[in-house]
Amino acid sequence: MSRPVRFNTTPILATTADAVGAIEAPPGFTGDGFFTAQLSTVVGLARKNSIWPLPFATSCCGIEFMATMGSHYDLSRFGSERVGFSPRQCDLLMVMGTIAKKMGPVLRQVYLQMAEPRWVIAIGACASSGGIFDTYSVLQGIDQVIPVDVYVPGCPPRPEAILDGFMKIQDLVGEESIRRRHSEQYKTLLNSYGIQ
Amino acid sequence: MALTNQYMQEKLQEKFGDLVSNFEESYGLLSFEATAANNLKVLQFLYDEPSLQFQFLTDLCGVNFPDDAGREISVVYHLHNLTENIRLRFKIFVPVAAPDVFTSCNLFSSANWMERETYDFYGVNFVGHPNLKRILNVDEMDYFPLRKEYPLEDQTRIDKDDEMFGRG
Numbered sequence: 001m002s003r004p005v006r007f008n009t010t011p012i013l014a015t016t017a018d019a020v021g022a023i024e025a026p027p028g029f030t031g032d033g034f035f036t037a038q039l040s041t042v043v044g045l046a047r048k049n050s051i052w053p054l055p056f057a058t059s060c061c062g063i064e065f066m067a068t069m070g071s072h073y074d075l076s077r078f079g080s081e082r083v084g085f086s087p088r089q090c091d092l093l094m095v096m097g098t099i100a101k102k103m104g105p106v107l108r109q110v111y112l113q114m115a116e117p118r119w120v121i122a123i124g125a126c127a128s129s130g131g132i133f134d135t136y137s138v139l140q141g142i143d144q145v146i147p148v149d150v151y152v153p154g155c156p157p158r159p160e161a162i163l164d165g166f167m168k169i170q171d172l173v174g175e176e177s178i179r180r181r182h183s184e185q186y187k188t189l190l191n192s193y194g195i196q
Numbered sequence: 197m198a199l200t201n202q203y204m205q206e207k208l209q210e211k212f213g214d215l216v217s218n219f220e221e222s223y224g225l226l227s228f229e230a231t232a233a234n235n236l237k238v239l240q241f242l243y244d245e246p247s248l249q250f251q252f253l254t255d256l257c258g259v260n261f262p263d264d265a266g267r268e269i270s271v272v273y274h275l276h277n278l279t280e281n282i283r284l285r286f287k288i289f290v291p292v293a294a295p296d297v298f299t300s301c302n303l304f305s306s307a308n309w310m311e312r313e314t315y316d317f318y319g320v321n322f323v324g325h326p327n328l329k330r331i332l333n334v335d336e337m338d339y340f341p342l343r344k345e346y347p348l349e350d351q352t353r354i355d356k357d358d359e360m361f362g363r364g
Contacts, residue, residue: 101334136341137333 023049040178047091047117048174049079051166054090056110058097061124061156065096073159078166087113092169093146096156098126099139111146112195116181119173121165122148125155147189199247199280201226207248211241218287227285235271235288236298242275242284243303250275250284253300256310258318260292262344268292269318273300290320292343299325317342 026045028037053075057065068075069083084090087110099107111120122142125131128151130140142148149172152165180186190196201221208216208228216238218229230238242250254274261268267289275284290297299322300307311322312331319340322328330337339346 102332136337 040176041174043178044174044176047176048170051078051080051092051119051170051173052082052084052090053080053092053094054084054087054110054114056093056095056097056107058099058103059126061096061127061154064156064159064162065094065123068159068162073163075163075166078163078170080166087111088115090114091118091173093118093120094123095120095127095142096123098131098133099142100137101139102137104139104142104145107142108145117173117176119149119169120146121150121152121169123152123154123162123165124157125153128153131155145193147193199277199282204248204282204284207245208238208241211245212238225283225285227287229287229289232271232288232290232297235273235286236300236303238286239273239275239300239303242286248277249279250277252276252278253304253306253310254283256300256307256314258314258320258342260318260343262292264289266291269295269320271297271314271320295320296323297321298323301325316340319343 023045025035026037026041028035028041055062055065057063067073075081080092087093091114093111093114095107111118120142122128126133126138127142128148130138132155134140139145150165150168152161154161157165201224204226205219205228212230212234215234216228216230218227220227242248252275254276255272256274257272259270259272261270269292270287270289273286275286276282277284288297295318297320299311301311301322301324308326309331311320311325312328314320315322315325315328316330316333317340329335333341
């Protein structure tokens with residue numbers, strides 16, 4: 001017997017009132033035809049809502065990332081539909097999966113090819129700490145070769161967790177001082193990884 | 197005439213006498229041992245002898261027996277006669293202090309990478325190998341990871357973060 005056909009006899013009219021997200025304006029002074037605000041908040045607002053991610057997916061966490069990019073979870077809601085596959089164009093390095101020690105220099109090279117300002121998110125137990133691979137061939141966390149901004153736990157983390165980590169990155173990006181990348185503290189951090 | 201394990205054993209013993217030993221059959225697979233110095237002679241004989249023709253090297257790997265003094269490192273050759281579809285396992289043993297084995301690269305080109313892998317993980321020194329360097333692990337590694345010389349959780353390692361593993 002064929003499947004019964006169902007008709008949508010009472011279509012629900014789409015309401016878009018709550019469906020479209022809008023970003024709050026940064027704090028500032030509004031006057032007749034002008035608006036003043038701190039430059040760093042405006043820059044932060046622009047940056048945090050247009051992050052271009054660079055996926056560095058090596059194993060199962062990469063599959064979760066694919067779900068995150070898909071229509072159900074939809075990372076593009078956060079202004080990141082444009083996944084770049086060249087490190088030169090991207091702002092956020094998303095490392096997902098086990099990084100073998102042989103892959104370490106490759107990952108570092110990719111990080112070095114990214115232009116400042118750049119952020120790194122380690123997704124999953126393996127990228128964060130080596131995970132279950134407590135062994136001679138696996139890098140015990142990518143923070144041994146590059147600085148990491150946000151760690152997402154899980155083996156693998158669900159797309160919601162990846163989104164949560166991504167929103168943490170957005171917070172960091174939005175609040176970052178535009179002078180941070182020139183600070184002594186930042187230079188010391190990079191020097192501790194041997195990056196000039 | 198089908199090639200039988202018994203015939204192979206007789207052929208080998210007839211040619212090499214006491215140099216080959218420890219013949220055994222496990223699940224129908226003939227396996228035997230020879231002295232390390234004669235590994236090439238045995239392989240060449242198995243290759244050239246018209247009634248044997250073991251001309252395909254399926255696998256070459258190492259084994260570590262840390263408790264067997266003087267015979268700690270073993271190299272195992274899996275050979276295949278493609279015309280008769282018969283397989284054979286051939287082992288040699290060397291001491292871990294001097295793990296020198298003649299390379300079989302000149303007989304089997306496929307041995308090149310397999311010997312590099314065996315060197316990489318067990319430190320077997322294949323004498324005469326054209327390019328004996330690590331193939332899978334990082335070049336900077338200064339130990340042979342599959343030797344049973346390390347505790348399962350090595351406390352001396354500094355490349356992992358103990359706090360992440362509940363040991364901090």
